Amino acid sequence: MANIKDIAKHLGVSVSTVSRAMNGHPDVSEETKKQVLEAVRALNYRPNAIAKGLIQKKTFTIGLMIPDISDPFFSSMANGVEETLSERGYQVVYGNTNRNPNKEKQFIANAIQRQFDGLIITPDFWDEEFAGLLAELEMPVVLLRRRTPQGLSMPYVDVDHYRAATEAVNYLIGLGHRNIGFIGMPATSFSGSERLRGYMDTMREHGLLPAEPDVVAGGRTIAFGREAMEMLHEGNPQLTAVFAANDLLGIGALEWAAIRGIPVPDQLSVIGYDNLEYADLHWIQLTTMAQPRREMGSKAAHMLLQMIADKETLPGSELLEANLIIRRSCKERPTT
Amino acid sequence: MANIKDIAKHLGVSVSTVSRAMNGHPDVSEETKKQVLEAVRALNYRPNAIAKGLIQKKTFTIGLMIPDISDPFFSSMANGVEETLSERGYQVVYGNTNRNPNKEKQFIANAIQRQFDGLIITPDFWDEEFAGLLAELEMPVVLLRRRTPQGLSMPYVDVDHYRAATEAVNYLIGLGHRNIGFIGMPATSFSGSERLRGYMDTMREHGLLPAEPDVVAGGRTIAFGREAMEMLHEGNPQLTAVFAANDLLGIGALEWAAIRGIPVPDQLSVIGYDNLEYADLHWIQLTTMAQPRREMGSKAAHMLLQMIADKETLPGSELLEANLIIRRSCKERPTT
């Protein structure tokens, strides 16, 4: 591969001149600029970005740390990140952590050694060591789909899960439902507990204080949703509607209804959360709260760009809104 | 950030010694090695991978070019790639091309400038310029889910679509079906035409030369599958089974049946191709040919690793086998 010296030699000028011509430096004559560009084409010269990065202390690469790129939720966010960053000449390096604490630390260590310009991360573990790593990091970081823990100061972008849950439950109540169950994620999930809180508060506000058997939580899968729906029904056969904290749980509820021969939405309304591709299938048509996944990614990317441009001022965190997507899994309360 | 000079100064040794100690060079005394490692920890020194890369001409980064990371097909493959590469200290840099020829070229140009150690790519365009770029590339490349075009010599890993189609159709025939339709992808798709060829050959072998109306091709979506099934049925109401060239098309066929009230698999058998997550849903339970997506990714990564280790000998291409996943969308031919 030709390097900058080859170009200089070829033209009988100095490497400084070649460098300046290539980087659009103002004080270099049109004539030499033209010659340089010609030589670059002729020798098929491509400046070595590694050398450039070493001297400029800027690598135009961003690390994106997520639990699992094959989870459609994260891949859409990753797409949003990649799109806005690549437009501006950045490369994104992604790392799957598989929710493994060591892989998370490994990724950060790598980012430091490789001199990334910034990081967008969705961490799952906040032990001391990890928090220490982040605190010492001399690199802009934005949290994606996570809130900033005590003691750290980086901005985040997340969805307002509490508000979204409120909206979902209000929709059901607006349809006339009074006995509304909740299928939840494990208690360890922050976004899960926000959704539960939104459900509880909204029910209470309407004087519909839910009885204990109306809440079953602890999983994230279709299978768990099916079992939870069964438990909900056993505990309170009066239930006419269910808010599932994610779409997989909601689909599990739908499965239960299908197996039991209970017509949805005529006898049972189900609302989900996520708007997975699944939700739009002919047999499912799940009404759900859509999180703006792609937008979250691009928002995080923009924030990071801003932090890179202005090292001093920290942008504020952002809480995006979920949207109610009405399909065909909810209906007015049956008047029996 | 501390650098290698700081460590050397701190210890009163030369940078060469620090470098050798850190890289496990044999002839450096145990004593100094210990001291260096201690100082590294004390000053929290992390070697600059950029500088290292510049001098060693090895960056431990691999480019992964795919059409769309949010397509579950590609994200599974990406996962396979990332897993095997990250274990060996490589970082993977991915780029979505969105099937845009300029983005493809842009990615290759970037890979050159950034001195990647190798590339795994799933290109969609093979114009002269792109082929030229690849031909001049001084970097190992393996093709993923694509076959190597004339004139180039890099290895590929793909699935044997022809064989898989053969297996799918034979399964249907083994179930007693004789009137078997085909829903296909656009004619421009290589893998699509391989699947069509497998269907045609197998039908012919069994003396079931399909009539023209038994083949409808031209799309990849659920909506197209639904319409295609309608056309197939109009053209030949005798059809008792259908081979869909991908799962989305198959699901479309299932939708058509559901809307028409035609029971599957009692009146109509449907077999798909891909084994998407969708296929396992309660309402779908689509029998299908599974492509070993993750394995394809890791296989490609292993090949690339081998090419990096041994610059001389080119590994052979690999054609992986798809597996028949039997669910509940196929049954013996109805004996009417």
Next chain:
DNA sequence: CTGAAAGCGCTTACAG
């Protein structure tokens, strides 16, 4: 407008 020189942070023959 252009060039010589220093330097980014490392590694690696070459001497000793």
Next chain:
DNA sequence: CTGAAAGCGCTTACAG
């Protein structure tokens, strides 16, 4: 076993 020196391929004050 250790150090001084050269060099990877660039950019950027500093002079002129």
